[in-house]
Amino acid sequence: MSEPRIISNATYWPYIVRDPERLKEIQTWLLANGINPDDIPVDATVTIESKDPEGGQIIRHTVCLLKDGHKYEDPSTPGKLATEERTTLLTVAPPTHWGFDIPQQPAPEFARGFRLHTKDGHALDGAEFPSGRTYVIDDPHYGFATVAISVEDLLKSYHGARIEWPDDTQAAAEQDQAAPTDDTAAPEASDA
Incomplete structure (x- = not known):
């Protein structure tokens, strides 16, 4: 049924x-x-x-x-x-065009976490809010943070730094899984 x-x-x-x-x-x-x-x-x-x-x-x-x-x-x-x-x-079927486009409430937006990798090798936790504003925790022990109106402006404060988004990490992990290992790599052809 x-x-x-x-x-x-x-x-x-x-x-x-x-x-x-x-x-x-x-x-x-x-x-x-x-x-x-x-x-x-x-x-x-x-x-x-x-x-x-x-x-x-x-x-x-x-x-x-x-x-x-x-x-x-x-x-x-x-x-x-x-x-x-x-x-x-049921003796008379309803018209086939009956249907409804009921507006859905938009999903709430939340902050999106990231890691800021400094050029000296430190990884700092940060977040980007739906408004585009960002912050990075510079010193978790004392609670010092850097705040900016955008990721681009945040990166201006950290010359040579790069942002790692969760999607980047997941894509890299999937790529690592898909890459052949030394054990599974195809044997090279011999000149025999």
Whole structure:
């Protein structure tokens, strides 16, 4: 069985209501499948799922229960409507163009560590912040540090130094692993 196809849920709903055409399409599709869209809570999940290995599909959805033709509060959960999960046989497939481009929150940026190798052979720990500012710990015992507005400006303070980034170390290690060792090197051809 394949993963359920989500038609609507609490995450999609704000995007659906901003697109009146999409909202109308979903309501029309639900009605075509015998489901009254007015009975479905706005934050309810509506999915299409495989019913059996032969390929039959169902629409799984939640509906508000009615008493005397009206929605009512669930006595066991004050403040919430009484609901029930139901399934309906899928008779009209949804349009293939239905999908959502939900904006993703950008991943937070963090400081990126590096080593500054001085020309006299010392390795100093440092970091570059998302703003581009950098710092290097010159003397960890006393807490002395050099701070600059960029890596380029930092290197001006350390004539002849070079920066080693974590990616550089990883790439070098991978390259060392890929290089043949003396034991595995191909034998040289003889002049025989």
